[in-house]
Amino acid sequence: MAGGDFLDPLLENSEEDIEEIKSCSQFFKESLKENKKLWNIALPAIFTSIAQYSLGAVTQVFAGQLTTLELDAISTENMVIAGLAFGTMWGMGSALETLCGQAYGAKQVHMLGVYMQRSWVILTLTAFALLPIYFFASPILRFFGQDEEIAALAGKFSLYMIPQLFAYAINFPMQKFLQAQSKVMAMAWVSGVALVFHIFLCWLLILQFKLGLVGAAIALNLSWWIVDLGQFLYIVMGYCHGAWTGFSWGAFRDLGAFARLSIASAIMLCLEFWYYMLLVVLAGTLKDAQVAVAAMSICTNLNGWELMIFIGFNAAISVRISNELGAGRPRAAKFSILVVVLTAALIGVAFQTTILILRNVYALPFTNSPEVAGAVSHLALIFSFTLLLNSVQPVLTGVAVGAGWQWLIAYVNLGCYYIVGLPLGFFLGANLDLGVEGIWAGMISGVGLQTVILTGITFGTNWKKEAEAATSRIKEWGGSVGPQVENTKDFKSYNNGAVLA
Structure with a gap:
């Protein structure tokens, strides 16, 4: 593969804030450095x-x-x-x-x-x-x-x-x-x-x-x-x-502007959080509701534990992106995104493979009911793809938070989850009588659509402009705070007695 062709779409229009990637060996070398930063967080x-x-x-x-x-x-x-x-x-x-x-x-x-x-x-x-x-x-x-x-x-x-x-x-x-x-x-x-x-x-x-x-x-x-x-x-x-x-x-x-960004963040994340809760409610409308709810709860519980892992990646990429954008280093920000998405995807493949291998037994620690275990086993294929998607999706959400796109992602979540995912799940599960598999298929359709859209937004973004927007945001919201100071004494002097402690 010649030069840095495989990275050109990612690194175009960027400042020379990290070395230009000219070979695969250099890519892997830089990836190791970035992975060390990511895993430390x-x-x-x-x-x-x-x-x-x-x-x-x-x-x-x-x-x-x-x-x-x-x-x-x-x-x-x-x-x-x-x-x-x-x-x-x-x-x-x-x-x-x-x-x-x-x-x-x-x-x-x-x-x-x-x-x-x-x-x-x-x-x-x-x-x-x-x-x-x-x-x-x-x-x-x-x-x-x-x-x-x-x-x-x-x-x-x-x-x-x-x-x-x-x-x-x-x-x-x-x-x-x-x-x-x-x-x-x-x-x-x-x-x-x-x-x-x-x-x-x-x-x-x-x-x-x-x-x-x-x-x-x-x-x-x-x-x-x-x-x-x-x-x-x-x-x-x-x-x-x-x-x-x-x-x-x-x-x-500046509480008004701060509150607007806080509300956008809450809407963005709550739309995701409530989505999985409503799936269990939908399962309760099926014919064999007790088995359906139990099977859905087991898979949702396992999905929640996996999510705890990728919340760590969400935090790591959010810190890396916001730090690099604040420092005016858009190329480093984009490279960090590429590395963490690849890392998360590899871990997601490992989870997916594990579920497929253990498809007939992974429900047994959670239930002694053959009916529930059978329902969970039937979900194995589609559930494994959910784990793969949910390895990458939190990372992309972390990128959005680091860049300050909360309102945009809130609209994406609303459309993908509540206009596509939930209605499709209800239609497949209840109307077409596909049961738990139908509900989960609707859910994964919403998550898949959201992941595709977030990927398009992330890799289609002009990150140089995002770095400039970060600088503008810091200047605008920092104006009422004052210049950087080295210690508390100087800060008190600057504020002319406005500091409470």
């Missing part, structure tokens, strides 16, 4: 995602020692009420991936702390806006057909879990703040310690003290606030030199 981010995801899962495991009704109540609150809040907060916090990442790449480190504080303000207000969901959880669950006893107890448990809602509001801005600086090992350590503490606390309060729902709520709330406290102490103790300069009144400026 991705591995701790994967561990952090799994550890925090496990807080709710561990609670449900210990709740299995309680009555079936209490287990159902905790599971329902965790999946529906807390799941809605988690998706919303995670999405809104993702606006910082764009802003902090680009500011860090442009060496405007002093802006990161103010951006984080603005996000705290917006997410805390959002938490107050979400309170009615917690207060009226029981009637909401009844409206969607939930069993009366489960709805009543889940509503009671939801009230206990309000502190977790506000912990989300504090947590996600700090995560994005640390990610932008590639300080992901600190997040991993904090999340690991919180998970160990949570396991002990669940054992103590649920099994030993027999506190039931109250014990589960105390353990889960405390563990999330330990995550917040650990991250906050790491930040304020000086490990983020220049990025944290104390509390500032600047956090209350």
